[in-house]
Amino acid sequence: MGSHCDDSMVSSVKIPTIQFTKLFINGEFVDSISGKTFETIDPRTGDAIARIAEGDKEDIDLAVKAARGAFDHGPWPRFPGSERARIMMKFADLIDQNVEELAALDTIDAGKLFSMGKAVDIPQVAATLRYYAGAADKIHGDVLKMSREFHAYTLREPIGVVGHIIPWNYPSTLLFMKISPALAAGCTMVVKPAEQTPLSALYYAHLAKLAGIPNGVLNVVTGFGPTAGAAISTHMDVDAVSFTGSPEVGRKVMKAAAESNLKVVSLELGGKSPLIIFDDADIDVAAQLALTGILFNKGEICVASSRVYVQEGIYDEVVKKLVEKAKAWVVGDPFDPEVQQGPQVDKKQFERILSYIEHGKREGATLLTGGKPLGGKGYYIEPTIFTDFKEEMLIAKDEIFGPVMALAKFKKIEEAIERANKSRYGLAAGIVTKDLNVANTVSRSIHAGSIWINCYFAFDNDCPFGGYKMSGFGSDFGLDALYKYLHVKSVVTPIYNTPWL
Structure with missing residues (x-):
């Protein structure tokens, strides 16, 4: 058996006050339309930590409407990449300034080691933001050599409104694995964190607003998979969905995407490594x-x-x-x-x-x-x-x-x-x-x-991560993750009286 450490050995640690329990939609913390809430539980004790707003389809509709407005009419996709990068860098700085509180939230919500969160998980979140911020002003297409009398080039354009459905095992890491490249690409988004671990996602939403991310770009709707998660997958105004979780739910996400608007799907569905x-x-x-x-x-x-x-x-x-x-x-x-x-x-x-x-x-x-x-x-x-x-x-x-x-x-x-x-x-x-x-x-x-x-868990922001077989498809990390949030558009014009091709 493993050695068990008695709770009395734990030195006094300041448990953070839970500041954010409401949905974050269009730059504001709001109650769910139904008024329902649910408990988030401390796995150290089995006791309730706080009651969290329970979003469902109606709340997802509001969040998607905000994200669609921010994409179609707002500044985020129209900013120069350097401006998106500046704001993302500020977001990362704010995360660094609140590392202890964020690590503590993931500890009381998910049972994660506080020392690991403080030293690795939360600093890595900031590093991931900075990595993709560095790519935001380097998104470009190619000039093409056509076989006939045409001039052609490609554009890389943000895919639109993205739905991110996040699991509970790495509430911070997996959130930023998804939102960082999407933000760099110029997308707007609706995030549904796992119902077991909603606390840090809501805190990050608060920091995003402080960093200057425009209203409607990042929306967080806490709730349950069969209601809030399903509403993202089936929504006709969501252009892409990124899901990490089980193959069983991944199938449902893919089916819902196919039966709605054929939205782009990225799935990471676990392993047996x-x-x-x-x-x-x-x-x-x-x-x-x-x-x-x-x-x-x-x-x-x-x-x-x-x-x-x-x-x-x-x-x-x-x-x-x-x-x-x-x-x-x-x-x-x-x-x-x-x-x-x-x-x-x-x-x-x-x-x-x-x-x-x-x-x-x-x-x-x-x-x-x-x-x-x-x-x-x-x-x-x-x-x-x-x-x-x-x-x-x-x-x-x-x-x-x-x-x-x-x-x-x-x-x-x-x-x-x-x-x-x-x-x-x-x-x-x-x-x-x-x-x-x-x-x-x-x-x-x-x-x-x-x-x-001769190593294990050798993850890095530069290194694409994705699966074969029932582990899913689509890469996170690396520039591959950025490209999945971008459309490629070909632009072609004729060339008349050209002396050569």
């Missing part, structure tokens, strides 16, 4: 990568290395190291700087993970360590490792989104590749080896959008 460790790997390094790969952010990360394949020559040693490290892993209050794993996001996810653990035991996998809840209050789960699994088992097929590793032995490289690819997902994979030939062979054989060699 393999980590393959070869005999020549450093055992300590490999074990740490494998454990961090599944326990980071309490396993609530789409690229978690939930399937680990270890070559038979070092299998027993790696297993021993993994179990030792898992038992020493510190689970507890995410405000405690000594804690490595906080609570799962909510009761539903907590119970879902425990259900998968029971499935694993019933299906015949061997439970090496963990598998039980920790503490009497809150949604804490022990780091859990199974071995002797088959790819047909639920713990190997489904994205559990929790601290649950499935561990297996392999003999030859061909077996590892075959088993790694035996998944409906294809988001990411890891390879641990000192042999460059092996790394090259495996990286080109795995059906996944990101391959990490």
Whole structure:
């Protein structure tokens, strides 16, 4: 079992006052039309933090109307890219100035480690804004060499009103992964944060207004997927929708987009990512990568290395190291700087993970360590490792989104590749080896959008991120993310009496 840190060890941390609980539409915080609200819950305790305005179709209609007006008649898409960049840079500066409060909001709302949020997540949000701000004044088309008597060039124009539907596991990171390139492109947007984690999105809306983002450009409607989320997907005046979440909901988003106005769709739908460790790997390094790969952010990360394949020559040693490290892993209050794993996001996810653990035991996998809840209050789960699994088992097929590793032995490289690819997902994979030939062979054989060699979670603003198969399509990060919010228009004029083409 993982080590549990008692709450009494936590030093005094200032929990922020919840300032923003209403919808943010057309530059103002407003109540939902229905007047309904819902509770957002602190996963450390299961207690309510605040009541949040519950938006639905009518509120989405208002937000889309504001975004459409801002796009069709407002200054944002018509600003020079340098002016959009200036405002985005100011937005980033304001985020830096409020890093502790933003990190604390994600801690009480999502159970994320406060130290990680303060040092990594929130500063990275500001860095993502700055990255795309740097691209805002470099959006241009090409002059084309036509085969006949024509002069032609292309324009890159903002796609229009974008709907962003954000998951709960990285409330800040995934929000800015989507809105930053869309803002740089000159789009306007409606954001629906996850109902489990609405607090930071509303705070960011406040900072956006302070930064000078014009009214209607960024709208935030808190609410539930079947109402507010569905209204975005079906809306006839939304030009594109970007969704991160489950394949089941992704299908609904895509169907709704097709049956409404055939809006552009980008989907990131999770994964069941393999980590393959070869005999020549450093055992300590490999074990740490494998454990961090599944326990980071309490396993609530789409690229978690939930399937680990270890070559038979070092299998027993790696297993021993993994179990030792898992038992020493510190689970507890995410405000405690000594804690490595906080609570799962909510009761539903907590119970879902425990259900998968029971499935694993019933299906015949061997439970090496963990598998039980920790503490009497809150949604804490022990780091859990199974071995002797088959790819047909639920713990190997489904994205559990929790601290649950499935561990297996392999003999030859061909077996590892075959088993790694035996998944409906294809988001990411890891390879641990000192042999460059092996790394090259495996990286080109795995059906996944990101391959990490002797590292894991190697994200960067410059590096496109997206999936194969049921992990979705369309890239986030990199300039690829910017281009998905831009139309390409060809402009052609005839050339008369030209002496040459």
